Amino acid sequence: MEAKDVEVTAGTRDFEPRIVAFCCNYCAYAAADLAGSMRLSYPANVKVIRLPCSGKVEITYLLKALEDGADGVMVAGCLEGDCHFMEGNYRAKRKVRHAKRLVEEIGLESERVEMFNLSSAMAGRFAEIIREMTERIRKLGPSPLRKG
Amino acid sequence: MIVGERKPMGEILEMIAPHEKVLLLGCGTCVTVCLAGGEREVGILAAQLRIHAKKEGKDLQIEEHTIERQCENEWVDEIKSRVEGVDAVMSMACGVGVQLVAEMYPEKAILPALNTTFMGYPVQHGTWLENCRGCGNCVLHLSGGVCPITRCAKSLMNGPCGGSQDGKCEIDEDIECAWQVIYERLKSGGRLDWMNNYQPPRNWSTAGSGGPRKSVKIEEVVD
Numbered sequence: 001m002e003a004k005d006v007e008v009t010a011g012t013r014d015f016e017p018r019i020v021a022f023c024c025n026y027c028a029y030a031a032a033d034l035a036g037s038m039r040l041s042y043p044a045n046v047k048v049i050r051l052p053c054s055g056k057v058e059i060t061y062l063l064k065a066l067e068d069g070a071d072g073v074m075v076a077g078c079l080e081g082d083c084h085f086m087e088g089n090y091r092a093k094r095k096v097r098h099a100k101r102l103v104e105e106i107g108l109e110s111e112r113v114e115m116f117n118l119s120s121a122m123a124g125r126f127a128e129i130i131r132e133m134t135e136r137i138r139k140l141g142p143s144p145l146r147k148g
Numbered sequence: 149m150i151v152g153e154r155k156p157m158g159e160i161l162e163m164i165a166p167h168e169k170v171l172l173l174g175c176g177t178c179v180t181v182c183l184a185g186g187e188r189e190v191g192i193l194a195a196q197l198r199i200h201a202k203k204e205g206k207d208l209q210i211e212e213h214t215i216e217r218q219c220e221n222e223w224v225d226e227i228k229s230r231v232e233g234v235d236a237v238m239s240m241a242c243g244v245g246v247q248l249v250a251e252m253y254p255e256k257a258i259l260p261a262l263n264t265t266f267m268g269y270p271v272q273h274g275t276w277l278e279n280c281r282g283c284g285n286c287v288l289h290l291s292g293g294v295c296p297i298t299r300c301a302k303s304l305m306n307g308p309c310g311g312s313q314d315g316k317c318e319i320d321e322d323i324e325c326a327w328q329v330i331y332e333r334l335k336s337g338g339r340l341d342w343m344n345n346y347q348p349p350r351n352w353s354t355a356g357s358g359g360p361r362k363s364v365k366i367e368e369v370v371d
Contacts, residue, residue, distance in 0.1 A: 067198050103196075107203060144203045
């Protein structure tokens with residue numbers, strides 16, 4: 001779960017967002033795998049970290065990723081009502097909502113943190129989510145923590 | 149347990165501003181259980197402070213540590229070497245812990261990260277209700293185990309006031325009328341006749357308005 005590998009030094013020129021995606025093993029991670037098998041292309045800006053359930057995500061994971069230079073972080077869990085562990089994705093939703101408040105109060109844009117829901121069969125949607133998130137972060141610009 | 153809430157970020161940043169190396173000190177007892185100042189909350193606040201400092205280009209080092217209890221000398225004594233290495237300690241304990249840390253390390257700036265709110269228990273995960281004011285003169289045996297001092301907005305001792313409506317208190321429709329709760333509790337236990345017991349005017353001298361209270365167990369005192 002170490003997010004050190006997202007340490008980056010890029011400037012604002014030719015900005016390629018660095019995004020860390022915490023993905024549930026039962027949906028988003030499988031969807032990412034399927035997207036690969038289907039040869040669906042999506043931006044290579046995302047680093048995927050597998051979780052046993054999106055409910056396992058801790059707010060500190062999200063903050064640590066941002067602290068270590070990620071421009072955006074996302075959590076991808078099962079469709080609402082379809083969590084393998086009944087309600088993990090609802091817990092993740094609440095945590096992400098809270099993480100948005102936490103980053104906002106220290107002056108970062110809350111849009112840098114987001115939650116998505118999809119099933120393991122939705123490879124196309126996974127690619128679309130990554131495109132959406134990459135474009136969103138590209139518009140926001142690099143994380144202010146990357147100045148140095 | 150003692151319940152606390154993190155202070156607004158603006159206040160925390162203002163307190164931290166003059167310092168470059170800060171020990172963020174969690175407490176492993178009440179505030180861990182009420183999810184306000186334990187190891188996890190220390191991690192979250194530390195990350196927030198580091199992100200803010202990086203963003204503002206400030207040089208700030210945050211050391212994270214959580215001890216079992218900040219309200220007992222033995223535990224606070226253990227962090228001596230950590231405290232020596234920093235400019236300030238930001239405590240995530242209740243006011244008791246903050247004060248003991250300040251007393252044991254008077255040369256350091258000791259900063260409170262929490263507002264200590266009340267003594268209570270969780271009515272559901274994530275929601276705590278105040279149950280005890282620590283008034284020093286317990287009456288729970290007379291009121292079906294529901295504290296009228298704490299849970300009645302007027303601390304009435306002989307039944308509800310006219311503001312009790314549909315079982316709710318007039319100050320807030322989300323607050324139950326304590327005397328309605330007491331009535332229901334006594335009724336379900338077949339003790340409704342207790343409602344007829346008249347309580348004379350209360351002796352409030354134990355309730356803390358005479359300065360800090362002290363409790364001495366003489367048989368336990370070690371000179």
